[in-house]
Amino acid sequence: MIQAQRIGLMGGSFDPPHHGHLRAALEAVEALRLDRLLFIPTGAHPFKGESQRMPPQHRLAMTRLAIADEPRFDVSDIEIQRAGTAYTIDTLRDLSQQFPADELILLLGADLLGELHLWKDWRELLEYAHLCVMNRPGYDARPACSLASGVLLKHQAPPDGEPIPDYDDQYFYGALTIRDLEISSTDLRQRLRQGRSIRYFTPEPVIAYIQEHGLYGQATQ
Numbered sequence: 001m002i003q004a005q006r007i008g009l010m011g012g013s014f015d016p017p018h019h020g021h022l023r024a025a026l027e028a029v030e031a032l033r034l035d036r037l038l039f040i041p042t043g044a045h046p047f048k049g050e051s052q053r054m055p056p057q058h059r060l061a062m063t064r065l066a067i068a069d070e071p072r073f074d075v076s077d078i079e080i081q082r083a084g085t086a087y088t089i090d091t092l093r094d095l096s097q098q099f100p101a102d103e104l105i106l107l108l109g110a111d112l113l114g115e116l117h118l119w120k121d122w123r124e125l126l127e128y129a130h131l132c133v134m135n136r137p138g139y140d141a142r143p144a145c146s147l148a149s150g151v152l153l154k155h156q157a158p159p160d161g162e163p164i165p166d167y168d169d170q171y172f173y174g175a176l177t178i179r180d181l182e183i184s185s186t187d188l189r190q191r192l193r194q195g196r197s198i199r200y201f202t203p204e205p206v207i208a209y210i211q212e213h214g215l216y217g218q219a220t221q
């Protein structure tokens with residue numbers, strides 16, 4: 001009999017991917033005992049205009065290069081292939097059909113929590129996946145707790161007065177504390193535009209790709 005797998009999902013623009021993404025993903029794999037982790041570069045983003053971002057084929061290629069050394073990591077182009085706006089709820093529906101016997105865990109950095117209530121059908125995300133929120137420097141994870149308690153109530157709230165638990169199979173919502181790494185794609189893009197190095201913030205093959213294709217204002221090599 002095939003054993004059910006625990007599959008982590010990490011959606012993002014990955015514009016470009018960096019070691020903040022990779023460390024967060026690896027810590028989630030270890031802490032949550034994930035068998036695999038899928039990086040899912042966004043297609044047409046619900047909130048971000050496409051003119052503000054690198055075209056999806058470049059973000060997909062850079063993400064593939066970034067994760068190449070870790071056998072438990074994989075990249076899904078499911079959102080890039082989909083026509084129309086790429087909503088996470090649609091991705092979860094599709095993946096839960098693709099992996100019916102497996103357990104899906106959606107990983108979110110704390111920066112996403114402030115806007116989670118604006119996502120399409122956000123309360124229904126939990127019909128398809130566990131949610132796991134990871135801390136991120138500069139973002140307050142506390143709003144997560146009030147939001148999460150709303151989510152928990154729909155399923156199985158902790159008894160009155162008890163704090164939101166850390167990751168626990170009993171609950172659908174979990175918080176995972178990871179090592180703080182103050183790295184963002186915004187900062188990397190800014191450095192590139194200023195002609196500064198992004199070495200050691202992201203794997204070398206990603207830097208080579210950026211230079212080869214002249215992305216983010218780099219001269220083509």
Ligand SMILES: Nc1ncnc2c1ncn2[C@@H]1O[C@H](COP(=O)(O)OP(=O)(O)OP(=O)(O)O)[C@@H](O)[C@H]1O
Nearest residue numbers: 011012013014020024108109136181183184185186
């Ligand atoms: N340094 C980091 N530590 C923890 N989580 C991170 C870190 N960087 C990104 N993430 C998480 O990875 C996912 C994808 O992030 P995204 O691709 O938007 O990167 P970003 O650095 O936030 O980009 P940008 O600066 O363009 O907004 C999100 O859940 C985000 O919270």
Ligand SMILES: O=C(O)c1ccc[n+]([C@@H]2O[C@H](COP(=O)([O-])O)[C@@H](O)[C@H]2O)c1
Nearest residue numbers: 011012013042046087088089118119120
């Ligand atoms: O489903 C939505 O309505 C929705 C709205 C905004 C963002 N998301 C998802 O949030 C993830 C992180 O997005 P971002 O903005 O950090 O690139 C990515 O997987 C997006 O598809 C999803």
